[in-house]
Amino acid sequence: MIKNWAIIRDILIRLEATSTPNTALDANQFPEYPEQEVAYNMRLLSEAGYIKANILESKSGDGRIAAALARSLTNSGHELLDTIRNDTVWAKVQDTFKSKGMDMTFDLVIMLGKKIAENFLLS
Incomplete structure (x- = not known):
């Protein structure tokens, strides 16, 4: 599995x-x-x-x-979902992992999702 x-x-x-x-x-x-x-x-x-x-x-x-x-x-589940709920952020998270050839872990997904969301908010 x-x-x-x-x-x-x-x-x-x-x-x-x-x-x-x-x-x-x-x-x-x-x-x-x-x-x-x-x-x-x-x-x-x-x-x-x-x-x-x-x-x-x-x-x-x-x-x-x-x-x-x-x-x-x-509460941690809500935090994870808050990070990956947005379709645009989620697509970018997936694309980044795919382009780098890395496996998606919970910690890395949360970290990257927050960075992507922050970049969207600040741009």
């Missing part, structure tokens, strides 16, 4: 858009992506402290995630 930034951004955006603070998103509510990829990226976001989630590992030995529920954004 890979860290999929399109899925990560979509999870964050959809969590923020929920109608109540306690509305959970299930990994199967993202029909445009394979459920296991969504579940895996929910687990990554949870482990990194960007969302609160319940992740249930399969006990059948197949290596799958049996269930993944994203429950809410943490």
